[in-house]
Amino acid sequence: MDGDTRLAERFERERPRLRAVAYRLLGSLTEAEDAVQETWLRLARTDTDEIDNLDAWLTTVVARVGLNILRSRTARREDPLDVRLPDPVVETPQPDADPAHAAVLADSVGLALLVVLDTLNPTERLAFVLHDMFGVPFDEIGPLVDRSPAAARQLASRARRRVRGQAPAPEKDLARQRAVVDAFLAAAREGDFDALIAVLHPDVVLRSDGGTARARHTTVLTGAREVAAQATTFGRLFPYARPVLVNGAAGVLVRAGGRTLSVMAFTVAGGRIVAVDVVADPRRLAALGLDD
CATH class of the missing domain: 1.20.140 (Butyryl-CoA Dehydrogenase, subunit A; domain 3)
Known part of the structure; x- marks a missing residue:
């Protein structure tokens, strides 16, 4: 050699x-x-x-x-x-x-x-x-x-x-992370606003990158009520969500019709969601090679 x-x-x-x-x-x-x-x-x-x-x-x-x-x-x-x-x-x-x-x-x-x-x-x-x-x-x-x-x-x-x-230190136990995320998804699917508030930290932040179709690529919402309202709006998509790991933490992949619509990452601390980060930009999703 x-x-x-x-x-x-x-x-x-x-x-x-x-x-x-x-x-x-x-x-x-x-x-x-x-x-x-x-x-x-x-x-x-x-x-x-x-x-x-x-x-x-x-x-x-x-x-x-x-x-x-x-x-x-x-x-x-x-x-x-x-x-x-x-x-x-x-x-x-x-x-x-x-x-x-x-x-x-x-x-x-x-x-x-x-x-x-x-x-x-x-x-x-x-x-x-x-x-x-x-x-x-x-x-x-x-x-x-x-x-x-x-x-x-x-x-x-x-x-x-x-x-x-x-950046709060996230929950280390993946099973506990997943339980909180599952509760969030269930509440969003059912449109249960109070249940959403219960799993969201009062100062939760949601960041969503929708791509160049938007004036600003990334939308930022802060506060449990704002994020809960957004979650109920898109709850109809969550039946298509399947669990994945996003950067080693509990996340979901939303896929319908053989096409990935978004990747959602959750930061869970103290039993509540403190951050939700959503990549929905079709160009970025395609680059990840997630579709079959």
Whole structure:
């Protein structure tokens, strides 16, 4: 086996971790794949004899690529107040999934958290993701953002405060999540407004990306009564909802006539739904490859 083959195999072993870093940085599956591929191209052009720690080198490169994408995205954004829903990772629940797979799902990052991360500036997001999610030390993060380790620590600290204030820690037990989501769907199908209010947190937020057909891609509703009213309006579609995992948490896929109409992600905390994130943009749904 030659050196190039060994290097390619080593990279493939690292690919899932690199994709996870890029996805958490970018919230986009396509951009995450692009960042990982760019990392491979840079590795292929590099003399690996000069790399002391390949894992750290790969993390640094994919983070730099992701940071450049974030900065470019920020420069292009016309409306800084517009909410951008990240790409969902959708899986069919497997009751007999192996423990290793269950551990991966438990470590998944929810859509609601990714929405909050998208409100951070690029350097804050990079510092938080690398340190708090992947344990990268600040003396390695500092050079990535042209800051001292102490300044990088401050970036992560500011991001952490924002996350704690806007993204409640979700319920870890998937069965309890599912019970709350099922109660929400049943109440919506029956048009039971009081039952909906009972499973919604008073400050629940619903974000829905309907695509370019709308003046604003993403509609945001806040408060239990607003969200309950919206749920009863669309309750007629919920008989077509089937359970899935969205970013490792309880979610539903709404499909009718062989076509996916929406993906719904729920954040459950304290026995109530605190966030609902809906992707209904036909273009984005098609890119997920969910239809048979």
